[in-house]
Amino acid sequence: MANNPSYLLALDCGTQSVRALLFDREGQLLAKRQQAFQPPFYQGPGGSAELEAQHFWQALCQASKGLLRETGIDPKAIAGAALTTQRGTLLHLDGEGQPLRPAIIWPDRRRASQLPAIPWHWRLALMAAGQLGTVRHFQAEAEINWVAQHEPRVHAEAKKVGLLSAWLTLKLTGQYRDSVASQVGFLPFSYRRQAWAEPWDWKWQALKVRRDQLPELVAPCQLLGELSLDAAEATGLPAGLKLFAAGGDKQAEVLGAGVAGEELASISLGTTATITGLSHKYKEAVRFLPPYPALVPGAYCLEVQLNRGFWLLRWLLQEFGEVETQAAKAEARAAEEIVEELISAVPPGSDGLVFDPHMAPGVIYPGPEARGALVGLTDGHSRAHLYRALIEGIAYALKAGKDRLEKAKGQAFSGIRVSGGGSQSDTVMQILADVLGQPVSRPHTFEASGLGAAMAAAVGLGWYPDMAAAGEAMCHQGQCFWPQPEHQRTYQRLYQEIYKPIYGKLRPLYKRLLNWKD
Template sequence: MEKYIMSLDQGTTSSRAILFDKRGNIAAIAQEEFPQYYPKPGWVEHDAQEIWYSQRSVAEKAIAAAGVGPWQIEAIGITNQRETSIVWDKETGEPVYHAIVWQCRRTAPVIDGLDPEFCQYIKDTTGLVPDPYFSATKIQWILNHVEGARARALEGKLLFGTVDTWLIWKLTGGKVFVTDYTNASRTMLFDIHKLCWDEKILDYFDIPASMLAQVKPSSCVYGETLAEYFGAPIKIAGAAGDQQAALFGQCCFEPGSVKNTYGTGCFLLMNTGKTPVKSHHGLVTTIGASCSDSVEYALEGSVFVAGACIQWLRDELMMIESSAISEAVAREVEDTGGVYIVPAFTGLGAPYWDSHARGMAVGMTRGTGRGHFVRAALESIAYQTYDVLKAMEKDTGSCLKSLKVDGGAAANSLLMQFQADILNVHVQKPACLETTALGAAYLAGLAVGYWTDKEEIKANWKLARSFEPSMDRDKAEKKLKGWERAVRCALVWSRED
């Protein structure tokens, strides 16, 4: 009887469930989008209950689509949008406020007001650049602005979790309150060297330690689901933030190996092994997914808006009917006609870290049309990746020759070719683009013995297509200079004279 690992892939705009077999093939997949809430400019929220309902729903649908029983699922692995912060009542299980999403910029004034010495302490301790992106100031905001929340937190009645913690808590009926090292390392509260919550940072943001989950390895049996959810208990045996899961799913097990995920945002990660690499060029040091208590580290550059820019063209500007046709529309023109889009809708992430930057479209003429705009949006994803990769090369002193890619936008051949041209590296696309979900499945499968070791997993990785750089370098450099000018516009737009 065939057995499977089920991956729960909880993303920023949708929840998915995928069943993988031993060869890493997809046996079934189900997906549901859920609402996004924008109560004020720069604010982004989710309803944590809607996340839970959608995730449970797609899990049930995937099992039904595969035509299997729960006894055929060896384990569940969870991967999730990171930094998004949920605070809920320990007794009732009800969130006290909407989840504040990683994209939300409401706490930018708090970050702006941090003492420089304390900012350096945060960098040294957590590996992160102080920013509203991370969880710490989101938790503080909820405790400060929800009536009675701080008092209840001090009484030990409230819990905080990133989405992995919330889902595990719900799946186990409130019996298991855990997170893994990767997600903990994204809260701006976790000492990535001592592997514990940092008391000094907790005290500064006035966050009670009782709110925080136990931290465990990414590959670990955390508990079992309630039997009523899927017909029988299923072990929950893996958890990792989406980008660390993708690094694992791409089999980037050796130091120096790099992957880029093109999703709602864009995230470039390099495995740096047992030694954390401190960035001096706007990147962050984070913990990678590992199978033991001794962690491995990664260097990361985070782009806040990538695929979300294409969704913006679809939903707000109504330039395209679906994200899938963006490539065809972009191919209607030879180039952007000099148009650049800087999608700084929620500020700019690595390597700029400017929460006040705003979106910008420049270089338009009377002849600018839909195709130019769509092509410029796609190219903005590649340009932002270029900025991060160059920062990574400066930090490590190495020159990348190839880049593994995954995520939804990696299916766009025009974008991938332009990425290869701008970076001047080989871009390698695997046969399975669902590497985030696959990484979570691998972590869970290793914990229960479904896969023996990493070597067995590496045998599953297959190359679907390699994109070779073909653009003249003078032409590429000219395009990059135009991008640099456009970014400067976005950076100065919200500055006061």
């Protein structure tokens, strides 16, 4: 078998764990090893979210070695590998590639207050476009600027600055490179050109980073490098194994869900919930919010994001679901299983209870003032209603995103593929179908982001000529859920008459609360 390598390895570094996944050329998952971060990232006071970078590397090595040990396969039977990671996680490195401080994880909510000065001509241009405030928010959100302000020694000593994907590529290959499709974050990146911004671009003045600190960018499916001797010893993988560029986990998930063309949309029901469509032309679903590079080389992911997706269910269980949590422990079941039983007994529309899930700030829509809302609460509602209203609220937000994407693209989607943790629930899938008003289906594997990365490796190896061909061969539709007309009518009315106006009507109050003090 080693003489004819036939396996693809996907290394999927998420927010809570790393998964090493072994696929065949037909996209079937043959083996999996998951290694949780120990400890998990720390959500500290003031909104900080950090994790020592070595924990990422140690978990990746343990997952890789564990996979090989449990399967007993010859590592030389692996034809190629690809890396996909969580997005927007930033590291500052010294000249040897060693982290100078813990990685700043994407949920971090700290804000810079000392913002770099933008030249007057750019300020005038941005003011004329009505975007100076948005750019100032962009600067405050940028982790690079926070480090420059609060940790000037780290800022001064950093020889390399980049995302987690770039550092893991450096650890694996010795090359400071990163995929174009991993550049999702507050960086001087041109989304239109899919390259680092031109030298004259305002982003270089807005962010405390230099071009020589950033990694070399590689297009999706192209070679990032080969596994070094040190990395081979640490991971158990063969030295010289080719590592191909994939991209951020959400972009990889789109491909792994079976969306390689413009006719389908992908919904991810993970910690963050997203709805994404592909476009071969630069288009903005929300004005001034750029589309991200796709794993399809040269294409764009038009994405509408709900910053707090199925994390909200965990939050609700943690804060208000003691009964369900204790029952789950007593019955040796997951609390989510009990929640599914509860919401199945509540009628569609939750007896008039509507939840707006925009509980985390955004940049433009929702804006930095964003907050959640629960509308229609009465003493006749129970915790079961709260759980169902939360799921329906996420579905409403995704429907609003779908409307934006279709308007930007100028065409309706013919189908919806759904992946992520929430997609494992039949009840959630049915609610989505009813709210969206069209069939939704799962991909054949739950590990959609890993499959998308494996597809990038397959194209890089020349097994398939492009991502469309790889998708045809490696992505297979799973169970499909069809909208129920009566439920669809209920949801359509609640969506149009109640959900859609909520945020706009409450936004002025949210803005007052943003600056509210005792």
